[in-house]
Amino acid sequence: MRKHLEVFPVTGLPEVAAGDDLTALIGDGTDLRDGDVVSVTSKIVSKAEGQLTFGSRQEAIDAELVRVVAQRGDTRIVQTRHGLVMAAAGTDTSNTAPGTVLLLPVDPDASARALREALKARYDVNVGVVITDTLGRPWRNGQIDLAIGAAGVRVVEDLRGTTDSHGNVLAVTEPALADEIASASELVKGKADGVPVAVLRGLEDVVLPAGEHGPGARALVRDAEHDMFSLGTREAARAAVLDRSAPAGPREVDPALWAGLLDSFEGIHLQVLDDAVTVFGGEPVTVGVIAERLAVLLHAEGYGVSVRIGPGSEATITFGSRSE
Numbered sequence: 001m002r003k004h005l006e007v008f009p010v011t012g013l014p015e016v017a018a019g020d021d022l023t024a025l026i027g028d029g030t031d032l033r034d035g036d037v038v039s040v041t042s043k044i045v046s047k048a049e050g051q052l053t054f055g056s057r058q059e060a061i062d063a064e065l066v067r068v069v070a071q072r073g074d075t076r077i078v079q080t081r082h083g084l085v086m087a088a089a090g091t092d093t094s095n096t097a098p099g100t101v102l103l104l105p106v107d108p109d110a111s112a113r114a115l116r117e118a119l120k121a122r123y124d125v126n127v128g129v130v131i132t133d134t135l136g137r138p139w140r141n142g143q144i145d146l147a148i149g150a151a152g153v154r155v156v157e158d159l160r161g162t163t164d165s166h167g168n169v170l171a172v173t174e175p176a177l178a179d180e181i182a183s184a185s186e187l188v189k190g191k192a193d194g195v196p197v198a199v200l201r202g203l204e205d206v207v208l209p210a211g212e213h214g215p216g217a218r219a220l221v222r223d224a225e226h227d228m229f230s231l232g233t234r235e236a237a238r239a240a241v242l243d244r245s246a247p248a249g250p251r252e253v254d255p256a257l258w259a260g261l262l263d264s265f266e267g268i269h270l271q272v273l274d275d276a277v278t279v280f281g282g283e284p285v286t287v288g289v290i291a292e293r294l295a296v297l298l299h300a301e302g303y304g305v306s307v308r309i310g311p312g313s314e315a316t317i318t319f320g321s322r323s324e
Contacts, residue, residue, distance in 0.1 A: 009188040010197035015095075018050035023118040026197055032119065035204035037128040039185030041196035042104055042148055043092060045111050045131055051103040057093055060101040064089035070232025077232065080104065083221035084148060086135050104133065108149025109216030116151040116213065126210040128153035128203070131217070132182040134191075138229060145186035147178035150217040152208045177206055178217055240296045247304035247320030250275060258297055265290065278316045291315035 010030045016022070022045065026038060046052075053060050058074070065078035069085055080089045082104065090104040105111045112129040119127055131149030136142075147155065155178035185198035208214050224230055231239060255272055262268050268281040268290055277294055281287045291307050294317050298305045304322040309315050 005184075005200065005202040007184050007188050007198055007200050009193075009195045010199060011195055013044075013195075013197060016044040016047040016196075018047065018052070020048045022048050022115060023122055026115075027119055027123045029197070030199055032123060032125045032127055032199065033201065034126045035201070035207050036125070037130060037153060037181055037200040037203050037207060038115070038119070039130045039132055039181060039189070039198045039200060040112075040115070041145075041189065042090070042108065042131050042133040043095075043102060044196045045105045045108070045115075045149075046102050049105055049111065051105060052096065052100045053103060054100055057088065057091055057101050060091045060103060061089045064091065064103060068235070069230070070235055082108065082148065083218065083223075084133075084135075086133070090133055090148075105131065105149065109151065109218055110149075112149040112151035112216065113213050120210055126152070126207065128207040130178055130181050130185070132185065134186075145182040145189075147176075147182045147217040147220065150178045151213040153178060153181070153203075153214060154206050154208065155214060155217055155219050176220055178220060181206075236300075240299045244295065244299050244306075245304040245322040246306050247275065247318050248323035249321040251303060251319065251321045253277075253298070253303070253319060257301060258294055261290065261293060261297070275320050276316050276318045278310075278314055280314050282313055284313045287313050287315050291317055 010026060013025055013029055016025070022040070026040070032038070053063070061076060061078065064080050065076075066081055067079050068076055069079060070077040075087065077085065077087055078089050079085050084090065092102040093100075096102050108131045112131050116127065116129040119125055119129075129151045130147045130153060132145040133148045134143045135146050137144070155176065157175045157177050181200060181203070185200060188198050189195045262270070265281075265286060267283070268279065268286060271278045271280065279287050279290045279294070281290070288309065291309075295305045295307050298317065298319050302322065303319045306318045307315060308318070
């Protein structure tokens with residue numbers, strides 16, 4: 001149990017430009033000690049690395065995104081090439097020359113590793129490094145700082161299998177230490193105070209031995225297979241109707257998936273085969289409605305689906321693994 005934690009800002013840093021030596025700016029600006037964690041706002045890392053592009057912000061977002069998660073008007077929540085889901089792909093137009101847009105670092109984990117190694121080589125201190133950026137969160141108003149890059153720190157504390165004070169076994173508890181570090185540091189950096197660096201002291205148990213960088217903040221990115229909210233509500237509904245994947249291989253299905261679907265319809269019955277469900281009935285429009293609802297239900301569960309209207313009053317929905 002940690003008894004004490006200090007968080008203090010590194011003040012007096014100049015405006016950072018391309019090519020500036022962040023190692024010297026940070027190391028000369030504070031008295032670093034072994035076991036400290038240095039939290040660095042991504043903006044100054046991007047500026048030092050020359051991550052500026054010319055053009056509009058929308059053009060920059062287009063170049064940085066992998067997919068659109070949700071969109072309302074001009075506001076886009078996207079997944080970046082880093083795997084991060086964030087508004088505007090993390091691009092920034094504040095404190096940059098007109099007509100330019102600041103991008104995220106190319107590889108924030110690599111940037112964190114390089115800074116950590118340079119601080120060790122120049123100042124002989126073993127510190128952890130966390131690179132932070134501001135993100136919004138589903139279900140919560142406001143924004144907080146999270147880790148987009150990390151080196152030399154345990155980014156996750158896996159408590160699964162341990163017990164709490166009452167002897168209950170913890171099954172899913174994994175505090176995101178790097179994100180907690182990022183948010184704590186933001187309390188002293190602020191959004192408008194011009195303080196892009198903070199130091200946290202008292203986290204020696206989180207800092208890894210010199211030369212061990214750990215998995216980086218990339219380990220905090222949830223992959224698409226386990227992301228239960230990979231699209232916004234409107235985008236998910238549209239995808240279920242307009243962007244289905246075709247089936248590309250066998251996959252079992254539990255008929256409980258469509259339990260209750262026929263409760264308000266008479267004269268409709270289903271025939272379930274290994275990779276298809278056929279809808280039969282006396283009225284073609286009703287059959288088509290049921291078939292489309294079945295396709296949407298299957299799509300929502302991650303199946304590849306296709307619908308074929310047969311002769312008379314029947315329709316067949318073929319399902320399986322998604323095509324890639």
